[in-house]
Amino acid sequence: MTLVRKRKEKQALRITVPPVSSSWHGFLSPSPISSSSSNSPTITNLADFEKLAVLGHGNGGTVYKVFHKPTGAIYALKVLRFGEDIERVQQQSLNEMGILRRLDSDCVVMCHGVFENGFADIDGGGDLCFVMEYMEGGSLYDLLQRHHRLSEEAISGIARSVLEGLHYLHSMHIVHRDIKPSNLLINRKGKMKIADFGISRLVAGSDKQQCDSYMGTYAYMSPERIDPERWGGVYSDGFAGDVWSLGVVIMECFTGRFPLINPGEKPDWITLMYAICFEETWEMPETASAELQNFVRRCLVRDWRSRGTVEELLSHPFSTKFQHVAPQNLLCYSSCV
Numbered sequence: 001m002t003l004v005r006k007r008k009e010k011q012a013l014r015i016t017v018p019p020v021s022s023s024w025h026g027f028l029s030p031s032p033i034s035s036s037s038s039n040s041p042t043i044t045n046l047a048d049f050e051k052l053a054v055l056g057h058g059n060g061g062t063v064y065k066v067f068h069k070p071t072g073a074i075y076a077l078k079v080l081r082f083g084e085d086i087e088r089v090q091q092q093s094l095n096e097m098g099i100l101r102r103l104d105s106d107c108v109v110m111c112h113g114v115f116e117n118g119f120a121d122i123d124g125g126g127d128l129c130f131v132m133e134y135m136e137g138g139s140l141y142d143l144l145q146r147h148h149r150l151s152e153e154a155i156s157g158i159a160r161s162v163l164e165g166l167h168y169l170h171s172m173h174i175v176h177r178d179i180k181p182s183n184l185l186i187n188r189k190g191k192m193k194i195a196d197f198g199i200s201r202l203v204a205g206s207d208k209q210q211c212d213s214y215m216g217t218y219a220y221m222s223p224e225r226i227d228p229e230r231w232g233g234v235y236s237d238g239f240a241g242d243v244w245s246l247g248v249v250i251m252e253c254f255t256g257r258f259p260l261i262n263p264g265e266k267p268d269w270i271t272l273m274y275a276i277c278f279e280e281t282w283e284m285p286e287t288a289s290a291e292l293q294n295f296v297r298r299c300l301v302r303d304w305r306s307r308g309t310v311e312e313l314l315s316h317p318f319s320t321k322f323q324h325v326a327p328q329n330l331l332c333y334s335s336c337v
């Protein structure tokens with residue numbers, strides 16, 4: 001902290017370093033729950049699944065590709081372990097089950113059920129298991145690992161998909177709070193959807209004040225979440241934070257690297273906080289089109305009150321520029337073609 005203060009001699013900064021374990025994923029069902037979707041198959045038993053492959057690892061868990069024996073369908077099964085923390089998670093999770101029940105949109109990755117106590121066939125069992133729609137094309141993170149940079153056409157499609165997803169979520173009073181490349185998944189049709197509502201919060205009435213500003217992935221976190229007191233101690237409505245994160249993702253897709261710190265700089269907490277809260281504005285490379293440059297500029301306005309809104313950005317010239325291009329465009333980058 002002293003280091004951050006030294007680096008920013010004049011501006012006051014009040015930062016609480018978040019606990020390392022703060023990437024929390026919590027929806028809980030004491031027994032299996034089904035999604036509210038009318039298209040949702042009935043999934044009642046974890047024993048009906050057969051593990052086919054590991055799709056990836058995240059904080060606290062593993063995602064498997066699984067086969068649902070009664071229907072022959074393929075799903076992604078996310079197994080999270082909370083160990084001794086499970087009681088705390090259960091308490092917090094009860095309030096959030098509503099999120100899963102209410103989501104039914106082709107802009108977000110469907111969750112077909114949540115189970116407690118794991119699945120013996122899978123790695124000795126986990127504490128919470130989420131049966132999710134399988135996204136054959138993997139994540140935007142995987143895509144960037146393979147291709148580093150994407151075309152403006154592809155980036156525009158990504159921007160539009162994420163904005164449509166955010167528009168849906170925000171209309172349901174849900175702030176995602178963890179928009180980042182590994183939470184943006186692509187299906188075999190090239191459609192990108194928003195995943196992972198583990199740290200989402202329902203934003204309603206007084207809940208606004210109770211948002212835990214320090215959850216989520218720090219690198220994509222907005223300045224007002226890191227240092228809310230700078231804006232008079234009033235935390236934003238949260239929706240603007242999702243727009244900031246989108247701006248960082250879009251810039252990363254164009255530059256091919258995490259854009260807010262210098263190449264080679266270690267992305268530790270202090271460096272990130274300094275860059276997000278105090279760095280002069282970031283400019284897109286001049287090789288980017290004027291529309292893309294302006295789009296990113298509107299997302300990365302440091303004062304959340306002046307930042308572009310989801311509605312504004314949905315009709316931004318960059319979002320609409322390649323509207324005629326089919327989403328399959330993204331598939332040329334994906335491994336599932």
Ligand SMILES: Nc1ncnc2c1ncn2[C@@H]1O[C@H](COP(=O)(O)OP(=O)(O)OP(=O)(O)O)[C@@H](O)[C@H]1O
Pocket residue numbers: 023055056057058059060061062063076078109132133134135136138139141142182183185195196
């Ligand atoms: N529904 C899904 N379909 C296909 N692959 C998935 C699905 N969900 C996750 N994955 C893969 O598994 C990886 C790990 O996902 P997970 O949500 O556990 O962690 P993460 O988002 O990478 O990190 P964090 O735990 O910090 O959120 C993803 O990067 C993605 O490649």
